[in-house]
Amino acid sequence: MSTPGNVIRVLAFLFYNTILIAQTVNYTSSQNIIANPERGLQKYSITSNNYATAVGANNLSVSTLEDWKNGSDKVTVVFRYFLLDAFLDSNINNTYLDNIRNDFDNIRLAGLKTIVRFSYSNSQGTEPQQPTKTQILTHISQIAQILDENKDIILSHQAGFIGTWGEWYYTNSAEFGTEGSISTEQWNNRKEIVDAMLSATPTNIPLQVRYANIKKTMYGNTPLTEQTAYKNTANARIGFFNDAFLNDYGDQGTYSVSNQCATPVGTSDYNFIANETKYLPMTGETNGLNGCDSGFRTSGANAIDEMNLTNWTTINRDFYTPFWDGVIASNTYEEIVRRLGYRYTLTSSSVTVNNLDFDLALEIQNVGFARIFKERDVYLMIQNTETNDIITSLIDTDIRTWENTTTINQNFDIGISGTFKLYLWIPDNDVTLQTNPDYSIQLANTGTWNSPTGYNDLLQTITLEPSLSVDDIVLENNKLSIYPNPTSSDLTIKVHESIKEDIQIYNSLGQLIMKIHPLKIQKIDVSHLDGGIYFFKIGNSKIAQCKLIKK
Template identity: 25%
Template sequence: MKCKLTNYEIFFSAFGQSLLVLGILLAPWFSSHGIGDEPPLQTIVFQPSTEDFANPERGFFHFRDLTNTSGYNSVRSQDHSLIYGRILASNFRNGPLSQSFLNQIQAGFDAARANGIKVKPRVAYNDGNGPDAPKSVILNHIQQLKPLWEANKDVIYLMDAGFIGWWGEWHHSTNGLDNNADRTEILNALLDSLPVDRMVGIRTPHFKREIFNGSPADATLSISAENAFDGSNLSRVGHLNDCFLASSSDAGTYVTPGWTRQEEIDYIGGESLYGPHGGETCSLSVFCAGPNAISEMQQLHTDYLHIGWHPDVIQSWRDDGYFDEISTRLGYRYELQNAKLPDEVKPSGLLNMEFTIDNIGFGELFNPRNVEITLENNTSGEITSAPLQIDPRFWSGGTSNEVEAVMSIPENMAEGTYTVGIKMPDYEASISDDVRYSIRFANEGVWDDVTGINVLKTDLLISENAAGATYQVGEEFEEIEDSSTIFLKGDFDSDGDVDGSDLLQWQRGIGNPFQFSDLADWQANYGKSSVVPTGIHAIPEPESLILVGSFFLGLIFLR
């Protein structure tokens, strides 16, 4: 049986060898056409700022009653964003919390949200030198409060362990709760009642060691980079010192036999890389002197302190010229050093970017928070954002952090000039659009107080005429986590480059799955490889040039 050959088969069988030779002759033409560099990255250097300004989840806090909203509106006017929200339950030592009392607590959270601040709640049954409540009452109160913690997670900074003893500071219990078993049961109940990504501050380090290791001198189990933020009770308990810098033992904070003050500081500092440390001072001492105070805060990664107590200590820092440094460095303080961005990018292109950000604060973030890259259309004002797959809670105090990201530009992104920025909004949807809860960088001229964005560049051009390749990207602006999963347009065989093999793949698949119009993508990206390093040409392989030359000569022959 004889088979009739198609025109293509006649072409490739009868004239294949001669066309390959002609294809080679055309190689110089193809090597100089259709091959382009990715747009080079331009370095932008940022200037630091010494301004003291309010940032969420850090800094000096103010004392307020959570059941009385008086004075909430004055916190941010002093460039602060935190309150210690006392819940004084002295009227309920022997019974359940009343609904009206629970409503007052909710009103306190509502007022905090309305005023752009966060709360560090603590439940106590006295204001010092008074009775606390029986354990059964405490456990019942914790269950009653659980819905409030869940409903107001967005404005809860962290929770003091509270409940036991004078001021809820876990000493002088009138109900015999000064023992490890009762402390452990109450702490576990409190942790269970809180959302899993909210932490608790415990009054002394030896209490924590005894709860989790069975002995106040045993630090075998502690928070580390490996178990940080894993949701375990161990990782959710930080450190609270309400007599900070008061004496060699900080008035009973550091009392474990065989442990020196420096060993206690090293233990707490190791954990506070990934959790809270803070409290208040309670009296003047040699340890309060500015240089020592700053040194210990650096080692302890101190996140927050009471602005109102002790007034003599706070005033001494003002008088000696150390207050401003302490105020600006409590918690995190992010300072951009530089960023690298291209001047232009295509729709369906990749936006390569790098930035270096230092945390010059004492402490860190310990609640979840995204780092987003934003594109704002300079004509329409429309803002598009995409989160990066990084966790800023690991940007430790005193470290420099280098971030590299590849962002995909959707095909339908409007052409024009854009402002590129970094936004760190609150993680909770209820307040994520409230700029008062977005993090401001400590740099001159980067903060946009309308959008809550830290501006990197105001003139990124998105244009079809921009240099670089186009890719098979999705419909959203997003980070490309794995560059091996994204392919060039025209890379029909998905091998990471656009060459003659793709042309053959396209020929064989016209109609299904490819369309004739797809040839334009192949022509535009011919000779390019996926994720081409900046400034480096992607040189097509000789075999690809031969196939391309053969294809076009074949078209001529068939005509």
């Protein structure tokens, strides 16, 4: 900075060329239930009969959605079941399509996301459970634009359209077969529906199928890996929903088992889904208490174990009530709610400053049941404490790989001096939601969340200063140089010939330990000094001071 008639470079620390300043913060984890996006308990909702006849009928209300989010369960996901029973023989009308748009608008206004499923029948019977394949394909093409318009708030798109509840079991259809009797041609017809869904659904939205054999039959049983996941392929895009979690008959068809009471854990289907859901969503609900083992499988403790094994992201809170009553009675409810999906806890951060750049080390634990499955960028927000200006720097990490303990080490060279506060920001990747803190991820720590911005405060404040050479310290147009720095014995002091005042040396406690009469160049012995940092000062000058490190 400059002042009239003088150039002053203040607090020029010569030893910055060789010494690094490190500071570490350890964090306290929080046990609070957090309203984080794309995870947790989901609320159930279904369209009514007048959804097809009156715009605004049966739309989700913003106030109800906000109540769910702000309530004790911190719900951020709503399951929206679009019942298309009015269109078994016709295209979806504009009233129905407009109501879908209204629902999506309200979900976005409330700061939630949605899991969607389209189906034609909500009860078993002898009547058709879905239209013809041709009509279904037309319906899928009709909703394609709406899905694209709202891809920012759609968490997943479940493969409904076929069978009662859209679960692909009971179809009463020669085109699609029924569970236990599906021909190769009927499987091909089913696959044509899923292929059409993949084409109509934006690539950032995963699909979900009801049971393991659907994906294995149509797309093979080669398991996903870190190298094949997150691609625009059918295998990388199709996850699972389990609407009979922990029930008998292998969660009622989710897994192939030998008999009603056989446990699915450890079977090939179970292992397949456990692997796929490392990279893809697992959601659903319980639909009854498993009586085969005196209720052990549907106990809260076992629910926690199996949610962890199969990487559960969300589960329906509204069904099945006796299951949830048992979970509450066993004091496992809050652990389930906390751990559904991801739960990131910051363990520590360490900052090492060197001139205008610094190294940041982060240790983060994921104590949730699952990894996040949608791409999100992670940023370091560097805020100037004087101007409040923010520099946004991308952190080189893929949050989808954060499992157990993750360590991040990265250098940041922002090229400017000043004092800065550091924040971690994990926003939604979609530009429409990025600046909305409702869609940013809050770390499960105490005293770090900044709700207005959606930033996580690292509780780190750093000062960056430029490095200067031995001739670069200017004090009222007079030069002072000390070298080598650091040193263990001899030190050379070089001063401008105009300096007449004594040079004072202070220790880190501010105690004067030595005075030196100024000579143009002189060498002094500092071997007798204790190791540490010392300050050089000219006379009574309060303008600046130099630092020496004694080894």
